[in-house]
Amino acid sequence: MVAETERDGETWYECDSCGMLFDDRDDAKTHEANCDEEDPTYIQ
Numbered sequence: 001m002v003a004e005t006e007r008d009g010e011t012w013y014e015c016d017s018c019g020m021l022f023d024d025r026d027d028a029k030t031h032e033a034n035c036d037e038e039d040p041t042y043i044q
């Protein structure tokens, strides 16, 4: 789930799984759809 957070007067979207921040909600959603905190082997 993407969480909204405000920093320096700007709204950011945070991936609940890994904590990565995006300035675009669609980017965050796209990331999260591909983010799997339980099996992060692709990060390597």
Ligand SMILES: [Zn+2]
Residues within 6 Å of the ligand: 015, 016, 017, 018, 019, 020, 031, 032, 035, 036
């Ligand atoms: Zn993530």
